Amino acid sequence: MPRREPDPPAPDPSEVERLRRDNEQLREDLRRSEAERQRLRRENEKLKEDLEAARRTSARQAAPFARETRVAHPKRPGRRPGAAYGTPATRRRPTHIDLTYDAPLPAQCPGCAGRVRETAIATQYQEELPAQRPVVRAFDVHIGRCTRCRRRVQGRHPLQTSDALGAASVQLGPQAIALVVVLNKRCGLSYGKIAALLRDRFGLTVTCGGLVHVVHRAARQAQPTYDHLAATVRGSPVVTMDETSWRVDADRQWLWAAVTPLTTVYTILPGRGLAQAATIIGQDYAGVLVRDGWQSYRQFTHALHQTCVAHLLRTCRRLLLDYPEQPFVREVKRILQAALQTRAHYQHGAISAHGLAVARGHYLERLGCLLARTPSRRLSVRRFQGHLVREYDAVFSFLFDPSLDATNWRAEQALRPAVVTRKMCGGGNRTARGAHSQQILATVLRTADQRGLDATAVLTTLLTAPAPTVPVALRAVPAVH
Numbered sequence: 001m002p003r004r005e006p007d008p009p010a011p012d013p014s015e016v017e018r019l020r021r022d023n024e025q026l027r028e029d030l031r032r033s034e035a036e037r038q039r040l041r042r043e044n045e046k047l048k049e050d051l052e053a054a055r056r057t058s059a060r061q062a063a064p065f066a067r068e069t070r071v072a073h074p075k076r077p078g079r080r081p082g083a084a085y086g087t088p089a090t091r092r093r094p095t096h097i098d099l100t101y102d103a104p105l106p107a108q109c110p111g112c113a114g115r116v117r118e119t120a121i122a123t124q125y126q127e128e129l130p131a132q133r134p135v136v137r138a139f140d141v142h143i144g145r146c147t148r149c150r151r152r153v154q155g156r157h158p159l160q161t162s163d164a165l166g167a168a169s170v171q172l173g174p175q176a177i178a179l180v181v182v183l184n185k186r187c188g189l190s191y192g193k194i195a196a197l198l199r200d201r202f203g204l205t206v207t208c209g210g211l212v213h214v215v216h217r218a219a220r221q222a223q224p225t226y227d228h229l230a231a232t233v234r235g236s237p238v239v240t241m242d243e244t245s246w247r248v249d250a251d252r253q254w255l256w257a258a259v260t261p262l263t264t265v266y267t268i269l270p271g272r273g274l275a276q277a278a279t280i281i282g283q284d285y286a287g288v289l290v291r292d293g294w295q296s297y298r299q300f301t302h303a304l305h306q307t308c309v310a311h312l313l314r315t316c317r318r319l320l321l322d323y324p325e326q327p328f329v330r331e332v333k334r335i336l337q338a339a340l341q342t343r344a345h346y347q348h349g350a351i352s353a354h355g356l357a358v359a360r361g362h363y364l365e366r367l368g369c370l371l372a373r374t375p376s377r378r379l380s381v382r383r384f385q386g387h388l389v390r391e392y393d394a395v396f397s398f399l400f401d402p403s404l405d406a407t408n409w410r411a412e413q414a415l416r417p418a419v420v421t422r423k424m425c426g427g428g429n430r431t432a433r434g435a436h437s438q439q440i441l442a443t444v445l446r447t448a449d450q451r452g453l454d455a456t457a458v459l460t461t462l463l464t465a466p467a468p469t470v471p472v473a474l475r476a477v478p479a480v481h
Helices: 013-059 174-186 191-202 208-234 274-281 309-322 327-347 353-371 379-395 409-424 432-450 455-464
Strands: 143-145 152-154 238-248 251-260 263-269 288-291 304-307
Touching: 174 191, 174 208, 174 432, 174 455, 191 208, 208 251, 208 263, 208 274, 208 432, 208 455, 238 274, 238 409, 238 432, 251 274, 251 409, 263 274, 263 409, 263 432, 288 409, 304 309, 304 379, 309 327, 309 379, 327 353, 327 379, 353 379, 409 432, 432 455
Parallel strands: 238 288, 288 304
Antiparallel strands: 143 152, 238 251, 251 263
């Protein structure tokens, strides 16, 4: 008779329950892993699309500032008909007339060849550029010698831009040099295009090398003015700073902009650290520094800081596109927008100074409690939270002093012309001397624009001075209205 196997022992209920829980946990982990895998796959596809778009953009710079998407419902172009048209605007009639011409009636009607009878006379005005040709001046320079020290002495006319004689006796006039500087440093035209314009429009023949020479001469004459403006910025109670990449002889450097309401100073330096920024405003600068979140600015320990709120809001919008479920980012955005709106209400008189102070304390407490929370698992959100912790003391300075800018828009606007020039001129300057002239002349032009001065007149004053000096128009800083 075969031997019977013993029955297996009955399963332990507690063990069965443990295995069931483990099984459910594994299923939940698998579900989460699959969800995370799908999210990473979507993020990877989006990053690939962004990378491909960036590669296409770098190879095709026909419209570098164009928007990538169309407006869903764009407004109709032009003015609105009827009462919404607004005030009709026409070109103003000229205050004087240089030449008058008569436009008589034809002898017969061009349609039916009938007789034409005059009924009225109307006046049309035309403002035209004259055909210009260079004015050639000859200066009879008197040369003598001192009877006491035997030193050679020569005369100088107020219109001369140089004392050179002999092989260098043919010079460009101050107006011509000023035009070259404006076209190159403000408009971003290359020397070849400027030479073509002078030849075709004015009948003035000059080589590209000659243009480079006169630009460097203008920079030498403007060096004391540049030093004076740099000292003005260092002594200003509020300075806005920013920087952008620049090329000097194919080496990567940085173009810095230090801006006040009435002065801008550009400086091209080989780095973007504290040492470079300190050469512009001084490491012991004790005023208000309005800047973005770059770490070098935070090292000015004697200054009061205002970080750019627009940069923070831009980061919020970007993170919410990637992670719309993040309440931390959404709340930061809400606090920053509310703070800006509160300052606007105070400036319009809707909130008192006491109300502004109460709101300021409220925003500081809300942001502080938000930053004290456990960091997010998302790396980019966690980095943003850490950045806000470092910038906490500089976020709401514009609520302590409502006259402060909440963003670094002044410096960013000052860098825009330089960015256009960089795109049109191969990324920067070919030589260190060219970079030196670039920062000096761009500073003079930008500051003249800020103060409402005629840049050509300022340059003409500099060029006709017997020795480099600071023009009277740029010595005193006018009051800000």
